[in-house]
Amino acid sequence: MTTFTDRHGASHPLPAPGAEAQVRADDRGHVFHSWSAQGLIDPLPVAAGEGSTFWDYAGNAYLDFSSQLVNLNLGHQHPDLVAAIQQQAGRLSTIQPAMANDVRGELARLIVEVAPEGFQKVFFTNGGAEANEYAVRMARQSTGRHKVLSMYRSYHGSTATAISLTGDPRRWANGTPDSGAVRFFGPYLYRSPFHAETPEQESERALAHLEQTIQLEGPATIAAIIIETVVGTNGVLVPPPGYLQGVRELCDRYGIVYIADEVMVGFGRLGEWFGIDAYDGRPDLITFAKGVNSGYVPLGGVVISERIAQAFDTTPFAGGLTYSGHPLACAAGVATFEVFRRDGILERVRDLGERIVEPTLRRWVDTHPSVGEVRGRGLFWAVELVRDKETREPLVPFNASGADAAPMGAFAAAAKKAGVWPFTHFNRMHVAPPLVIGEEDLVRGLAVLDEALSVADEHARS
Incomplete structure (x- = not known):
């Protein structure tokens, strides 16, 4: 044997x-x-x-x-995650998202507690692509605008809007099913598209290029800019000093929603709860998946700032999923927080x-x-x-x-x-x-x- x-x-x-x-x-x-x-x-x-x-x-x-x-x-x-799923399955395997559920609510609270200041609520999805889809939908519905800017070197998922926003070659065969997708060059000093020689130059020139793209596309037409905090599959591209702060300033200047795609780097990959904590970028929406429960049961979501959440206090949000905040997935997520804290x-x-x-x-x-x-x-x-x-x-x-x-x-x-x-x-x-x-x-x-x-x-x- x-x-x-x-x-x-x-x-x-x-x-x-x-x-x-x-x-x-x-x-x-x-x-x-x-x-x-x-x-x-x-x-x-x-x-x-x-x-x-x-x-x-x-x-x-x-x-x-x-x-x-x-x-x-x-x-x-991991024995703690396996046990959490088993225990939850023995008590309540599933419940529809329109009802309140203890582990769903607890996980949302735990996520908000470690998110940057100003974040209030969580919308749960089944994975990272859906998280980015729904973050874009929130940005569009709250601003009344349609275009979304993303980097050429990026991956945001394979569903319709997510693959349209994706920059890498996996997009090519899929076309651009979302007509609002617009791409720009992000910072990449080793192969700088801006002929920069230092991280500071790369940051300054990349921000100037982004602002020019905003102006040429029409600021009043742009709902959001979506950026992987550290670009993942397309190079582990760490943002140079000041870049994400500059993105925040541009978004404030032109009334654009800043979406931080943390599907890959959230929940500890960089040694922080969220990668954005290491770079002080202050987004309006943070998308997550993967590390929130190590994929033991599919789970993703959007962490929503108070400003964006308030847009839907009296106006219904047009979106939903049958398995949003599935109890088995959320139970593994709660256990993840416990393991992170207990084991440092x-x-x-x-x-x-x-x-x-x-x-x-x-x-x-x-x-x-x-x-x-x-x-x-x-x-x-x-x-x-x-x-x-x-x-x-x-x-x-x-x-x-x-x-x-x-x-x-x-x-x-x-x-x-x-x-x-x-x-x-x-x-x-x-x-x-x-x-x-x-x-x-x-x-x-x-x-x-x-x-x-x-x-x-x-x-x-x-």
């Missing part, structure tokens, strides 16, 4: 070897996967998970350095990020010819891989696929073979393990990635 050993040293049986064949057959025969050419993929059957590790059916262990989709903040099978999650994320991750990754810039830049905060980092440090030519082209993407595929394969499941996107490798990862596992995982970078180095000019 194949077994796996959990973090407490206990052994657990894995499903019988023949079970993998059935999983593969069912998946390949009947599951339609997202963002994929169905006949060109071979998904890994996963048998079990615990903490920062998951196992395949052969008993191979993988350190989860992507937290699945940067959502598994408290790791696989925010403090440990800041410590591990500053003491282990940042110095390790910065050394790679000196030791690997393929590492052009590293950037990030907490347990959320990007390693930009290049062919040439002087020209900053990416290791693989933008939106590369097939043979063009082979160097990144070879790097990822080397990491997986050594027991670490990485997060890669275009020419970048992201470091985003569960926030509960043990220090020993974190160091070991970084060492594996360090070794795997030798594969990327083969394609770089030293």
Whole structure:
């Protein structure tokens, strides 16, 4: 019998070897996967998970350095979250959102208590894309305007308005189903569209570009600007000094709603309850999902400032969802707050990020010819891989696929073979393990990635 050993040293049986064949057959025969050419993929059957590790059916262990989709903040099978769901299911499995529910109300209160000053209420959704959809709807209904500005390097979800606002190539095949979407260039000093040489220049010039976009589009037509506080999949782009404060000033000047998309960085990823806490951006609406309950049951939402909430005191909000604030999801969310506070999650994320991750990754810039830049905060980092440090030519082209993407595929394969499941996107490798990862596992995982970078180095000019 194949077994796996959990973090407490206990052994657990894995499903019988023949079970993998059935999983593969069912998946390949009947599951339609997202963002994929169905006949060109071979998904890994996963048998079990615990903490920062998951196992395949052969008993191979993988350190989860992507937290699945940067959502598994408290790791696989956290006993407190599992127990909270079980207990809630035994008492009240579901109830419609028009009725009051104890765990829904408690979670809303807990979220508002840790949100920046001036936030009052929470509208719950089933995930991040819906959260952004409804934040935009609130902005439009409260301002009477239609356009929404978003960055080219962004991802806001795959539903109609969310994919229209998304900047990365996943938008291309979907067109722009929401006619109000307008894009602009955000700050990205390493590949500055503004030819800036310092973070301060990048901030100043990016804000000037944004204001010009506002003026050319017509301020009176713009309902909102939506910005990932730290751009996630599209580069872990940390805002330069003063940028988010400048966005706030522009929104005040032109009567625009500022939406902070915190779907990926909220709930501890940067060592803060909300990423915006690290940058003092003061948005009007904050969207969240993923880390609020580690995705154990789908949940997202919008944290609403008092100013926006008041617009709907006597005017009905035109929107709703059957499963808004589902009790099972909210129970896991309440448990998440308890774990964060009891175990000092925010403090440990800041410590591990500053003491282990940042110095390790910065050394790679000196030791690997393929590492052009590293950037990030907490347990959320990007390693930009290049062919040439002087020209900053990416290791693989933008939106590369097939043979063009082979160097990144070879790097990822080397990491997986050594027991670490990485997060890669275009020419970048992201470091985003569960926030509960043990220090020993974190160091070991970084060492594996360090070794795997030798594969990327083969394609770089030293």
